Amino acid sequence: MAAHHTVSASPGKRDSPARPPDGKATKGGESFDPPPKSQSHAALLDLLKARSTGLTLILTVALALGLSLAPVPDALRPLPSLQRGPLPEKLVALVLPTSLSGGRATRPPGEVMTAAAGAAKRPPAETEEAEPADAGALVAEPLPAVPTTPGIGLEELSAPTLARAKDLEALRERMGSQHVDIELNCRKAGPDGSCLEDGLAPYTRALAELREDARRTPVRVVHLGDSLVASDHITDLVRDRLQERFGAGGKGFLFITRPASAGRWTRSGRGSDGWEIERLVDSKWPRDRVGWTGVAFSSEKGSQSTRYDVEGSRVAELFFLAQPASGSVQFSVDGKPLQRIHTRGFSKNKSEAAFARVTLPQGAKSLTLTTSGKVELHGMTLESGAPGVVYDTVGLLGGMAEVYLRAQPAAFRAQLRQRKPSLVVMMVGGNEAFFYSRDRTTLDEVRAQIKELMSRVRTNVPNAACLLMAPIDAGVRTMSGEVVSRRGTQEIGAIYREEARAAGCAFWDAYAAMGGEGSALRWLEEGLMLDDLVHPRARGSDLLGHLFDLSLQRAFAKSRAPLVAVVDPAGLQNADTALARTFDKLKRREAGEALRVGVAQLGGSHTASHYFTDAVREVLTKRFGAAGRGFIAAGKASPRLEPAGVTRALEGDWTIEDAAKDAPPGGLWGLTGIRAVGGPGAKLRIQFCKDCPEAKESSGRLDLYALDAPDVRAPDIAIDGELLPPDAPPPEPLTEPTVRIRSFPVTGSSHTVEVTAPKDGNVTVLGASLEYDTPGVVYDALGLPGATASTLGAMDAASVDAQLASRRPDLLVFWYGTNEAGRTDLDASALRRDYTEMLTRLRKATNAECLVMGPTDRLTQDANGRWSEAPSLASVLNTLPQVAKDAGCAYWSTRAAMGGERSMLRWQRTQPALGHADGVHLTPEGYARLAGAFSRELLTAYEAHKKAGPTSRVEDN
Known part of the structure; x- marks a missing residue:
């Protein structure tokens, strides 16, 4: 080590360093079952x-x-x-x-x-519809995100889901599709004719109980339909969105294996080849045996098996036929026998629907069923055992109301009651319209069949809501080759609307939502429809699912008041003006200029954990280059630093002090509010870039932040094992403690600094930083567990300003508020005043732009285990956006990015868990997901800025 030099703690600038499955055909690049x-x-x-x-x-x-x-x-x-x-x-x-x-x-x-x-060879009842294409077979170019109107149902989507929803919104606008509200109708009228309960009330009430943490059982939805449901291309999006908003209760109902010989492996196990399959849509359907599940799977030809992925599931329930002289089913988990289920019935002359529930061990990954003897199975349900939404889908190729009426009434009733649904959705009508257009049925027959199906649902599960959908638009080709709308679709939709109102079921006009008459033709031209003019492709199905999901969410939102009345905007606010200089510098860096772009994030434990900042740093440095790890606070060893190649160690007598624990106002602290005080002979070691490949040609700078005090001998300092000569005495003797920043030139990638206290004195170390003389991003994580904005404001201003200026940030990111939200005595006006003053002061000291991040969703748990909002969460959420606006900062709500109201509860119950059990912090997976959302939105705003105009020259920090 040739030399070192010392930098004072006053602000200043340094020189900038220079598939398709088996049996499928393809059409237009997308897999599909060929039309019969x-x-x-x-x-x-x-x-x-x-x-x-x-x-x-x-x-x-x-x-x-x-x-x-x-x-x-x-x-x-x-x-x-x-x-x-x-x-x-x-x-x-x-x-x-x-x-x-x-x-x-x-x-x-x-x-x-x-x-x-x-x-x-397919039976006549099935041949009217082909299974829609595989979602993964057609990869469309993403459309640009568009502004969305408040109140359409997007408010409680997490950031990644919201980005996809905005993409679908752009597609909706282009296609002329519409947001259509659910017609609630009335399921329970009063003596005076007033409506006491609307058609969705049992469902929305159950969701409200989930949201309020007052429900310990899942909210189950049973969705019956035709091939549009069988593909699970519409319902998978609805399922994902509902489980994101209200918690995931499990996969729900699954077939034993694929009901058809071709198609995707969707909503089923992976069965052996010998299963005998009978369906309600067959010309000779399984009479007197099958309920609404619609398919019987029999092991007529010796032992058969099927396997399910059960990761995250704790409860499995087998649907089967109990019959005389029946065999058994062996449950095995991860290859080990778990339980044997005997399917023999109690009656010698009667067969009936039966069920067997099995508890799966924690951490189970696969479940295999193996039959012995003659067995008939109808399906399997998988649930997590925790509150949340379970969305069952049963779609039959060629399904109609008449097909579901073929189900054995007692089995229909038993199976439906076993699921205890809060909502039953019926999505039929497409095949009815097909038959009507060919004069193979009448409107009176269609009316009678849907009326009877709704009656059967209402009678068998009277406490469940029901919802009927209109059929979507479809087209036909005339003899001359002209493509026209299929007749009958509107007439059947009108019948369904009338009968839903009469039955007390809600109604959703999918035909109008799709775009009305002629929409199938427009969708075909845009590649959203298969050539059969009946089935949407994967992206078209996503759009239908998007529209249905948002209609459900609007109905729920209208049924109740928010638990916390706040304005909590999603997305990165005011980035175009507040971050213009930072974006300009990133643009120049990306264009090849040798620039350093500094980001310093200050906050509480969310920042101190390093999980969030590590993930954001990785995204930014991969794109713009890495200029070094940046600042690391002094302290004891921490596994949280190791993923970034940083290690810390303390030897001897050390005391770690932090500014959040009853520290008096003022005082000299490091950038994170930490100082490590070592007794005589104590040693502190910080190693950067451990196990990094050596790059001897690279040069950089290692800075040490420590306190110097009057009449205290300077500590011994070693860089990469080489003891440095003693510091020269300061020009004037110290009269009071001061922060001193010592800077050492280094060569290579991996470096270690060791500080040893004098044998007759103490040493106070604040931290160290490493940067390379290479262009790129430096992202400092300056977090202190338990810190609030007032913690930073109470530290010695001149010292904080000088240290922060030495980091040369172009952008200051402030992530406070979560700890303030937990206070019962929070003064919102004082928070606004103090936070604004602190932002203004630090921006002046650093000449940096700023971005304020709002608090994550924070919950508190009472003695009964029930969660509710932290006492001051609403005050913080209503204050910080205004703080950011007053200071000219961008604003990003982490709570909105999580999914808004009670998102912490859902993140806790996700598998793997994203929210910590304390209701305050996130798990490493949760921080990584939130960081991904933040990085996407930051880079999206950056891309928009790049397109807006030419790069402007700005002064580099």
Whole structure:
């Protein structure tokens, strides 16, 4: 070590350092179950497969072309796609390989033939609908986020979900889709005709109990429907959103294996190949056995098995048929036997729906069911055992109200009651409209069937809410190839609205939400609809789920008052003006200028934990470069520092003092409010970048922050094991303690500073920092557990200002408020005044911009274990946005990013847990998620700033 130099504690500037699954075909890059074909169509496909000579191919094409252009029903048309698009291109694509015809890549012809043949064998009730495409098969370019109108239901979404919701909002606006409120109707009328309870009341009341932590059982939703539900592309988004807002109660109902021979492995276990499957949609459905679950899985051909992923689940319940001379089912968890369930019924002559509940061990990852003897299973439910939302979906390809009415009444009742739902959703009507458009049913029959289905639901679970959906828009192709709206959809929707009102069920007009008449055609043009003009693609399904979810959320919000009346805006507020200079500097750094961009985050334990700042630092340094670890407070060893390659150690007699623990006003403290006081001979060691690859050519600076006092000999200081010569005495003798910043040039990446107290005196160390002479970001974490904004304001101002200025921040991030929220005596006006003064002072001292972060959601628990808001949370949430505005700072609500009201309760119950059991802090996973949300919003604002105008030259700190 050649030399070192000393920097005083006064503010100043330094020189800146220079898949598709088996059995699926593909269409437009997206997986789908091929639409069913008539026997003549299948025969033509078999002929194409079997014959390979040119003559046979020509004859086959000619026959197919003739039938396709002939005036015959679509079901008999071998090549329906020839009715639209340039005919020569269609013929060339038919007879030439893709690589020669210029078309898109497809699966091998043999696979297409197999899928077609399988579709031809489907029973008539199922063949009217193909399963929609796989969500992962079509990856659309994200649309730009757009401002959203308050009150449409976005307020309680966490930051990552909100970003996706805004993307769907942009899509909604482009497609002309609408936010349509649920028509609540009246399920319970008073003697005078007034409505005592609306159609959703049991559901919204149950959600309110969850929100108030007054419910210990899940809120269950049972959603019945057709292939739009079977795909789980609409309902998965609704399920995720509800569980995010109210807590996740588990996966809910799952089939034993896939009900169809093709399609996604969704909402089911992964079963062996020998299961015998019978469905209500089959021409010979399983009479007198199956309820609303709709499918029977039998082990007729020896032992069968299925496996479920049960991570996070604690309760499994098997739905089965208890019958005479039935066999058993072995439950095994992670390969080890858990429990055997006997499915033999008590009656010798009667079979009936039955259930068996099993508790899963903590930490279970997989559950396997293995049958012995003849067994018939109907499904499995998986739940976490904690309060939250469980959203069951049962979708049957070709499902209709009439299909669900085929269920054995006693089994329907038993299965539905077993789930104890708070809401039953019925999403049918698409197949009814299809049959009506082909004169295969009448509107009177449709009315009678949906009326009976709602009656069955209301009778069997009278304490549950019910909701009926209108069918979505669909299209057909005329004989001339024109695409027009399918007739009957509006008429059936009108019938459903009338019957829902009469039955006391809520009603949601999915047809109007989609965009009304002609919307299927617009969706097809935009790639949101399959070519069958019936099924939305994955992104279109997401939009429908988005619209339905927001309608449910609006209904809930209107049914109750908020638990805390606050204005808690989501997103990064005022970033375009408050962070302009920081964004300009980042832009110049990204363009190649050798700049250092400094960020200093001050706060309480959220900052002191390092989990949040480490994650944000990683994002920023990956994009803009890393200029060093920055400041580390003196202290004892901490595993929280190790992920960033930092270690601390204390030897000898040390006392760690902090400014938050009854410290008198004033006083000299380090940037985090910590000082480590060592007795004679005590040693402190801080190591930076442990185990980092050596970079001997790199240079940098290691700074040591310590207190010098009158008549106290300076400590011994060693850098990388080399003891430095004693400091030169100051020009004038010290008359009082002062903060001294010693700066040492270093070479390489990994460095250690050791401070040893004199044998006859004490030493007070505040911290150390490491930076490299490389362009990039330095992100300081300056946090003190228990600190409030007043803690920082009470420390010696000149010392704090000088130390903070030495860090040369371009941006100051302040994350206080969570501790203030826990105080019962908080003076909101004093908080606003003191916080504003502190921000103004530190900005002046550093010439930095500022960003204020609001408190996380904070809850307190009473003696009965029930959670409620921290006593001053509302005051803090209503004060800090104004504080930020008055000081010219950006503002970001961490509570809104978590999901708003009672988000801490949901984060506690998430698997893995995101919220700490104390209701105040987050888990490492929670801090990482919040940091991800913050980083995304900060960089989104940065990208918007980049596009807004040219870069301006600013003075570098």
